[in-house]
Amino acid sequence: xxxxxxxxxxxxxxxxxxxxxxxxxxxxxxxxLIGLSLFQAAVxxxxxxxxxxxxxxxxxxxxxxxxRLFSNPLPQVLILTAIVVGISTTALGxxxxxxxxxxxxxxxxxxxxxxxxQ
Amino acid sequence: xTIVFGVFLLxxxxxxxxxxxxxxxxFVAVMLSGIFSLLLASNFFLLDAADVALTxxxxxxxxxxxxxxxxxxxxxxHEHAPYSSHRLIALAVVSFTTLAVIYATFDQPxxxxxxxxxxxxxxxxxxxxxxxxxxxxxxxxxxxxSFRGYDTLGEVFVVFTAGIGVLFLxxxxxxxHSQTQTVGQVRLRHYLIPRLVGRMLIPFILLFGLxxxxxxxxxxxxxFQAGALVAASIILYALLEGETRAxxxxxxxxxxxxxxxxxxLYCGVGVAGILLGxxxxxxxxxxxxxxxxxxxxxxxxxxxxxxxVTGVLLSIxxxxxxxxxx
Numbered sequence: 001x002x003x004x005x006x007x008x009x010x011x012x013x014x015x016x017x018x019x020x021x022x023x024x025x026x027x028x029x030x031x032x033l034i035g036l037s038l039f040q041a042a043v044x045x046x047x048x049x050x051x052x053x054x055x056x057x058x059x060x061x062x063x064x065x066x067x068r069l070f071s072n073p074l075p076q077v078l079i080l081t082a083i084v085v086g087i088s089t090t091a092l093g094x095x096x097x098x099x100x101x102x103x104x105x106x107x108x109x110x111x112x113x114x115x116x117x118q
Numbered sequence: 119x120t121i122v123f124g125v126f127l128l129x130x131x132x133x134x135x136x137x138x139x140x141x142x143x144x145f146v147a148v149m150l151s152g153i154f155s156l157l158l159a160s161n162f163f164l165l166d167a168a169d170v171a172l173t174x175x176x177x178x179x180x181x182x183x184x185x186x187x188x189x190x191x192x193x194x195x196h197e198h199a200p201y202s203s204h205r206l207i208a209l210a211v212v213s214f215t216t217l218a219v220i221y222a223t224f225d226q227p228x229x230x231x232x233x234x235x236x237x238x239x240x241x242x243x244x245x246x247x248x249x250x251x252x253x254x255x256x257x258x259x260x261x262x263x264s265f266r267g268y269d270t271l272g273e274v275f276v277v278f279t280a281g282i283g284v285l286f287l288x289x290x291x292x293x294x295h296s297q298t299q300t301v302g303q304v305r306l307r308h309y310l311i312p313r314l315v316g317r318m319l320i321p322f323i324l325l326f327g328l329x330x331x332x333x334x335x336x337x338x339x340x341x342f343q344a345g346a347l348v349a350a351s352i353i354l355y356a357l358l359e360g361e362t363r364a365x366x367x368x369x370x371x372x373x374x375x376x377x378x379x380x381x382x383l384y385c386g387v388g389v390a391g392i393l394l395g396x397x398x399x400x401x402x403x404x405x406x407x408x409x410x411x412x413x414x415x416x417x418x419x420x421x422x423x424x425x426x427v428t429g430v431l432l433s434i435x436x437x438x439x440x441x442x443x444x
Binding site: 005 | 121132168173198200208228231234241244269438
């Protein structure tokens with residue numbers, strides 16, 4: 001658990017920055033949005049990792065077993081709703097991208113800026 | 119054994135993420151992000167978060183892939199210029215930040231440590247109070263529906279607002295007239311295997327969605343997951359049989375009604391609490407026995423969440439799908 005635990009944190013750090021890199025270095029708007037989702041997924045992973053208790057199980061009371069150790073339910077609640085909110089906001093972003101494509105004929109950031117300058 | 123699985127899944131996730139960023143084909147990137155979501159869901163499952171894993175699998179791997187694909191069909195398949203001119207600066211910033219965050223992780227409490235600060239504050243109270251005051255097995259549902267009911271109400275309204283926003287952006291009045299002319303071509307009817315397999319799967323996905331909705335108090339599940347699953351089954355039906363038939367089964371007016379009525383049901387339960395002499399979203403007063411009242415309240419608000427999420431996701435899908443033909 002010890003190495004795996006620290007590895008979870010590292011994967012969080014790398015995923016976070018891979019997503020952020022796509023947001024700042026890529027020019028395609030859809031690619032930026034996918035990068036943002038990766039960033040978001042990294043945050044989800046961190047919350048769920050933090051809520052894990054060693055030797056615990058999912059926080060659902062089973063009738064047969066007596067006293068058991070449960071993982072922390074609170075981060076799970078926060079992330080569960082965040083996932084659905086995330087897809088809704090992503091859909092809104094995609095809607096804006098589709099409208100940009102219809103107005104400008106492109107979804108590349110540099111080409112949009114050139115059209116704006118004219 | 120868990121450690122091997124964990125390391126394997128995490129490494130696969132990293133590889134997939136880097137491949138998503140590197141590829142210039144947007145279709146490939148979207149497909150890879152579906153795989154990424156499935157890997158993430160498996161990781162959630164390893165970390166004891168069954169509810170979250172179910173949500174991520176239904177939403178991330180299912181619905182979001184379909185939405186991205188319909189957006190790709192309306193915009194572009196390839197990136198033109200892959201990187202901005204500030205690529206090296208970006209790379210330097212990102213590498214430095216990664217190293218800084220990794221350095222910071224050495225100060226974090228060990229993963230799974232029961233003495234970590236996050237497990238000390240309110241979590242034990244939730245576990246104890248769920249047993250005493252609400253008496254349903256799934257603590258996640260209890261916290262979501264009752265203890266943090268305000269929070270969930272807010273999330274439902276964010277989903278509601280996003281759905282309305284997409285409808286405002288993409289729902290052109292002019293687009294509706296020409297809909298009926300070309301719609302017959304957009305379907306998978308002529309492909310035998312997808313049609314047969316899909317037809318067999320749809321009733322079961324729908325049934326599973328209803329099970330997840332109404333069994334959410336006892337096992338992993340609840341309104342958010344069920345909404346995504348029901349929406350996924352109807353999107354599958356629309357892909358197989360053409361959008362017209364899906365719209366005939368569930369017209370857009372009905373979907374808009376669903377969006378509003380789910381949110382209203384949630385608020386109505388809260389207001390009913392006030393009228394019966396309690397606080398807003400206090401379910402204890404809904405029945406004679408406070409514990410029964412809590413259970414009733416959770417069932418009602420979960421139904422509201424499920425209805426709104428189904429309505430919003432389907433409306434968003436239809437808004438994208440209708441956009442292509444005018």
